[in-house]
Amino acid sequence: MFKIALCQIKVEDDKYKNLNKAISYIKEAKENKADLVCFGEMFICPYRKSLFKSYAQEEKNSYILNELSIAAKENNIYIVAGSIPEKENDKYYNTSYVFDKQGNIIAKHRKVHLYDVEIDGKITNKESDIFSYGNNITVFDTQYCKIGLSICYDIRFPEIFRIMEQKGAKLIIIPAAFNTITGPMHWDILLKSRAIDNQVYIAGVSCARDCKESYVVYGHSKVIDPLGNTVGSLDEKEGILYSDINLDYISKVRKQLPILNHKRSDLYETKIK
Numbered sequence: 001m002f003k004i005a006l007c008q009i010k011v012e013d014d015k016y017k018n019l020n021k022a023i024s025y026i027k028e029a030k031e032n033k034a035d036l037v038c039f040g041e042m043f044i045c046p047y048r049k050s051l052f053k054s055y056a057q058e059e060k061n062s063y064i065l066n067e068l069s070i071a072a073k074e075n076n077i078y079i080v081a082g083s084i085p086e087k088e089n090d091k092y093y094n095t096s097y098v099f100d101k102q103g104n105i106i107a108k109h110r111k112v113h114l115y116d117v118e119i120d121g122k123i124t125n126k127e128s129d130i131f132s133y134g135n136n137i138t139v140f141d142t143q144y145c146k147i148g149l150s151i152c153y154d155i156r157f158p159e160i161f162r163i164m165e166q167k168g169a170k171l172i173i174i175p176a177a178f179n180t181i182t183g184p185m186h187w188d189i190l191l192k193s194r195a196i197d198n199q200v201y202i203a204g205v206s207c208a209r210d211c212k213e214s215y216v217v218y219g220h221s222k223v224i225d226p227l228g229n230t231v232g233s234l235d236e237k238e239g240i241l242y243s244d245i246n247l248d249y250i251s252k253v254r255k256q257l258p259i260l261n262h263k264r265s266d267l268y269e270t271k272i273k
């Protein structure tokens with residue numbers, strides 16, 4: 001059993017203010033006995049295409065990543081740092097970094113599926129104008145269990161979740177920035193579907209809603225258990241959601257409803273190319 005904290009922060013147009021807010025949330029989560037703290041997609045930078053390049057961080061030389069590393073160490077807590085724009089050479093990525101309790105980067109996930117859509121004139125988005133595609137399916141080890149990591153639109157691609165389960169993930173964290181069009185339609189059902197398919201805990205973490213932005217994020221961070229029940233959920237405002245992850249419960253569900261053992265691997269398989 002361990003405790004996670006989903007921090008749904010309202011992002012402002014100032015990376016240092018956002019960083020300081022994130023650090024105060026990390027301290028609060030620690031005071032409330034969380035073992036791992038996570039943030040939403042673009043928690044340091046408003047989800048605005050015009051800002052992604054100027055907010056981008058280079059891993060070797062990043063004040064933001066360095067401060068998050070210090071916060072992980074000082075608070076003795078795992079941090080899943082939502083996502084930030086990352087710059088490497090001439091390319092930009094939408095990247096989530098993970099720090100262990102000593103402040104080491106133990107994983108990074110570059111968003112694999114970029115959100116290029118045109119929905120009824122309501123949402124027009126083309127992340128691939130700025131970002132390059134990540135090419136890895138990410139699972140990392142912690143002292144509690146293996147944890148999978150993907151970003152927002154990645155949730156619509158069930159194969160990568162099956163692969164994370166096959167790699168041993170018991171909890172999958174999804175920093176996200178769903179919007180007020182697709183959020184009400186699909187957010188809850190996608191989180192539940194991925195949890196039920198793979199009999200894992202799913203933690204979907206958003207930033208808080210800001211109606212003044214042109215891209216309005218949905219909020220509603222939530223944790224789903226391996227049977228598809230909602231363990232806890234926030235509304236659209238700022239806040240922290242705490243949830244216990246009970247690994248024995250996963251074993252119990254998998255024993256009673258052994259779908260993962262009933263796969264017809266002689267007939268089909270899901271694998272990395």
Ligand SMILES: O=C(O)CCC(=O)C(=O)O
Pocket residue numbers: 041114115151152153154156176177178179182183
């Ligand atoms: O899949 C969706 O509808 C939302 C995805 C999204 O907002 C994103 O990937 O940033």
